[in-house]
Amino acid sequence: MIPSAAATSSSSSCPMATAVAARLLLPLAVVLAAAAGAGAVNDDVLALVVFKSGVSDPMGRLAPWSEDADRACAWPGVSCDARTGRVDALALPAAGLSGRLPRSALLRLDALLSLLLPSNNLSGSLPDALPLRVRVLDLSANALSGYLPAVLASCQSLVSLNLSGNRLSGPVPDGIWSLPSLRSLDLSGNQLSGSVPGGFPRSSSLRVLDLSRNLLEGDIPADVGEAGLLKSLDIGHNLFTGGLPESLRGLSGLISLGASGNALAGELPAWIGEIAALERLDLSGNRFVGAIPADISGCKNLVEVDLSRNALTGELPSWVFGLALQRVSLAGNALSGWVKVPGDNASALQELDLSGNAFSGVIPPEVASLSRLQHLNLSSNSMSGQLPATIGQMALLEVMDVTRNQLSGNIPPEIGATVVLRKLLMRRNSLTGVIPPQIGNCRSLIALDLSQNKLTGPIPVTIGNLISLQMVDLSENKLNGTLPVELSKLASLRVFNVSHNLLSGNLPMSHFFDTIPDSFISDNAGLCSSQRDNSCSGVMPKPIVFNPNISTDPLSEVSPTVPSSRHHKKIILSISTLIAIVGGAMIIVGVITITVLNRRVRTAASHSAVPAALSDDYGSESPDNEANSGKLVMFSRGSPDFSAGGHALLNKDCELGRGGFGTVYKAVLRDGQPVAIKKLTVSSLVKSEDEFKRQVKLLGKVRHHNVITLRGFYWTSSLQLLIYDFVPGGSLYQHLHECLGKSSPSWMERFGIIVGVARALAHLHRHGIIHYNLKSSNVLLDSNGEPRVGDYGLVKLLPMLDRYVLSSKIQSALGYMAPEFTCRTVNVTEKCDIYGFGVLVLEILTGRKPVQYLEDDVVVLCDVVRAALEEGRVEDCMDPRLSGDFSMEEAVLIVKLGLVCTSQVPSHRPDMGEVVSMLEMVRSSQSTPADELV
Structure with missing residues (x-):
């Protein structure tokens, strides 16, 4: 029985009556709450069934989801709150699901805290509404497209958002940095574009921010360092310009900083050394210049540094060997000087890449003190002298690359002590002497490249012990003798190049050598193989002649005693010969045609206007004709004129190539910058001047790291030039x-x-x-x-x-x-x-x-x-x-x-x-x- 409102009101003045009323109402409240809870649980079941019907499930992961069930908590991928019984998590990673995310189903799951659907094949755009209480959202590695919805910036409970590895485009929405609970944001591997908005609040909870591998451009937000709790920041492989914002120096807890593959420029700031917690620094593939700051030694916790592919100069910093670094790459810069390794260091280095610089001097014997080193790359430098015998002391060395240096002398036999060595790459040096037989002790070798040296003597038999060997390149040396038969035991061999040597004898008998490409053994006059119709007997086979006048085997042999007086015998041309004759005739006709056209072009060109600062094979404009010359238009800042040495334009000596549109020449601007100039050879087909300029200016706006920039153009009615960045x-x-x-x-x-x-x-x-x-x-x-x-x-x-x-x-x-x-x-x-x-x-x-x-x-x-x-x-x-x-x-x-x-x-x-x-x-x-x- 439910008390009336009057009774309830009147009892309020009496404590005893109030207590009695409370005891009467309590069971009813429990019943009503239970009924409401059961309804909500049934709503969850219905929502999940709707979700199931909206996606494709080829793996049958959702098969147990049935609308006849009272609860969904036991279903695969579903978790419920123990107290309320409501669905609070949906996790179906790599379940093979495809189709669009059902918006209505997600909104029905109003108790959902976690939605994890990574590594599926979900497509379409993101829902424009999400459950308000959702705290973790992971839709990474799907096929979602479209813009990021503005609703993301209103998900106040969101703690972690991962949308990486999709096809999302458009800008990063404003206000997303202000989400009070957001600790991790990963938008990497999409097609997001435009500039990144600022507005990072000091109260931000953000710990991890990954915007890498997109098309974002402009400057890095100046206030990104205001998010003082950041531990990991990755903005690599975008189109960012400018420099590193100084606000980053305040991120005392920053552990990882990645900005590789952008167009960042300027000098590396010394304040990087103030980020005391930094463990990983990756600024590779940018345009940084100047010396590497010594202050980076202040980052005592650094483990990995990658400054490769910039334009850094100066000497190798001493902190490379003084910190607890494990991996260092300074490849592809302009560093110079000697590589100095302290002999008493306690370096933890495992990988050191100094390739593609201008280092000189010898490889120091103290390199052996890097006892933990596994990968050493010194290729493409100017290092000289002999390989130090101490290399044999590097027990953990797996990869050694000294390709493209000026090393001389013998390969030290101590190399055989590097028993875990997997790759030994020494191409294009001046090494002499023999290949040491001790190399057969390097049982882990999979790649051996000693090509383009001055090695002599035979190929050691011990190479047959290297059963893991996949690639061998000994080409362009002076090796002699025969190929060891033990090579036939190398079952993993895929490349064996010994071309351009002095080898002789039979090839080893194995499937690999029976099918080896000719390019791998060419220019060895004495190499031969009966399996390849090239025996070593020294007897030349009789010539095979096609004789149409006999009815016997058309491949019959002709006696070498046929008299020369039968030279009048009918000659039958092969198909290939006929093709060659016809092709030759066509080439002759083509040459004549091109010659006539070129004369016409030269005649027309002599009357065309050329910039006064430019010259070509046909002569340059005189001052009298400058009034009628065309206009040279440059889209970017810098001098539009060519240097006094710019006689290279249209000079055949500076021709870079020819294509369907025209011929390309190299020239130099007055500021010293090289450019490539395309002289269009489709003048008779080009549109009107206004349309030409409109189209060219449109192309001149294209800016992308992987697209050659159009710098400017020149127009007259008979001569059109396009000016591009020079790519070397x-x-x-x-x-x-x-x-x-x-x-x-x-x-x-x-x-x-x-x-x-x-x-x-x-x-x-x-x-x-x-x-x-x-x-x-x-x-x-x-x-x-x-x-x-x-x-x-x-x-x-x-x-x-x-x-x-x-x-x-x-x-x-x-x-x-x-x-x-x-x-x-x-x-x-x-x-x-x-x-x-x-x-x-x-x-x-x-x-x-x-x-x-x-x-x-x-x-x-x-x-x-x-x-x-x-x-x-x-x-x-x-x-x-x-x-x-x-x-x-x-x-x-x-x-x-x-x-x-x-x-x-x-x-x-x-x-x-x-x-x-x-x-x-x-x-x-x-x-x-x-x-x-x-």
Whole structure:
């Protein structure tokens, strides 16, 4: 019975009555609460069933979720609050779920504190509303896209947010730093762009902030150091400029600081040494200059320092050996002087990379005091003298790389004491003497590169003891004698290059040597093999002649006594000979045609206006004609004139290359900066001056780390010049196909090139620019080996022409062209670039050209790789110069991505943003980078 309001009111004046009323109402309140709780629990069941119906569950992880259940607490991935019975956590990592996140289902779970769905395949945009009480949200490694919703900045209870490894774009929302409970924020591996907002409050609880691997730009927020509790900050692999904000010096508890792969500049600040708790410092791949501050020695807890790929100068800091550092990389700078290792140090160094600098002097014997050292890289310096015998005392040494120095003398036999050595790389020095037989004691060796030295004597038999050996390069020495038969025991061997030596005798008998590429054994006049139709008997085989006048075996031998008077005998030409004759005739016709056209061009050029500060093979403008000269326009600050020595423009001696659009020359600005100038050879096809300038100025706004910057242009009606940044490292085509006998890009370098080109295309497409002419010759490598994509968007300079004309003029490299280009009814879109990118990926992995012309056949790379994948033998297609130090599982993933991009149906090809995300996921799955073998 429920008391009336009057009775309740009247009893308030009587303590006894109040107590009685309370005892009567208490059971009712319990019943009502229980009923309400049961309803809420049923709501949780309903919400989860709705969630299940909205996603795809191919692995059946959600099969036990049934709408007939009273509670969801026993379901896989579901946790409940012990007191209320409400669902407070949903955790389904790597469950194979796909589809969109059901917004309504999530909002029904109003007691949810934790939502963990990482490593699935969820797509679509993030919900614009989330449960208000959610404290932990992890949707990393999915396929989510779209902008970050503003609602994130109002999730007051949020403690940890991880959205890394998706395809999210747009800006970082304002106000997100002000969330009072937020301790960890990870937005890495997306496509976020724009500048990062400031507004970091002093009251911030933020401990971990990761914005790496996005497209963020501008300055690092000046007040980021106001978040005084930060322990880890990673903003690497973005487009940040400027310097490190001084507010960081106040982060006394900062343990890890990462800002690699940006465009940060200036000198390294000495106040870094004030961050006492710092353990990891990564500022690699920027533009820092000047000396490395000695004050960094104040960071007594430093374990890992990476300052590689900057423009740092000066000597090697003494703190490298004085702190408790385990890993140091100063590679790819301009450091100089002698490498001085204190003999009595107690260094904890495990990895030391000083490659790509200007260090000189000898390798100090005291290097042996680095008793814990596992990886030593001194390659690409100017070090001289002999290898110290003390190297044999380095019991833990696994990798030693002294490639590209000026070392001389013998290889010390003490090298045999480094029994855990896995890679010994000594290419391109001046080493003499014999290969010591003690090298056979290095039973862990997988890579041995002694090429391009002056070694003599035989290959030691003891190399046959190195059963783990995968890559051997002894080419370009003066080795003699025979190949040891013990080499046939090396079952793991994938590369054995002994070309350009003085070797003789038979090849060892094994499957590897029976199928060894000719390039690995070339220029050894005495090497031979009966298995390869090249016996060592010294008897030359009789010539084989095709004789159509006899009915016997067409491969019958002709007697050497045939009289010479039968020279009038009918000659039958082979198919290859006919092709050669026809090809030669076509070349002659082409040369005549080009000569006539060149004369016309020169005649026209003599009347065209050229900047007074420029000159060419055809002469320069006289002062009388300067009034009619064109205008040189530069988009960035700096002198628009060329130096007095700028006679290089259009000078054939400074020609860098020729392509479908024109010829490229190197020239120098007055401020000393080199530039590349493209003289367009499609003048007759170029649009009007106004349209030309409008399109060029649009291209001049493109700014990306992996895109060559267009600096300016010059226009007259008969001469158009485009001025680009000069990229010194040569083209990817040269590195893949023309640098024979030289170092070939390693697996990690090739992977980085693929990622860089993908990022470049994604950036161009985001700005509405179709490259149209992507190929390996249009991808240049800078001094750090990073890719820079050029020749983008130039098709917009031409009017709409017949596609055959454009394809023959611009898309000159057969094999990169998407199949829809030949169809007049299909629009040319970004999908054409994606097709060319897919071909480029396969070219990088295989080292083969997109199309190979054999004597009687044409081999298309895409078809070869696709067939190999279907037959489960992708490894047969990989570039043999990749010495095996990479994951074949990763390689297969990248091969599949390349083949998907080259799908015949444009809609089946992914967008470049999706491609970048896929590649970043592969990169993030790599526990540690693979070491370079060559």
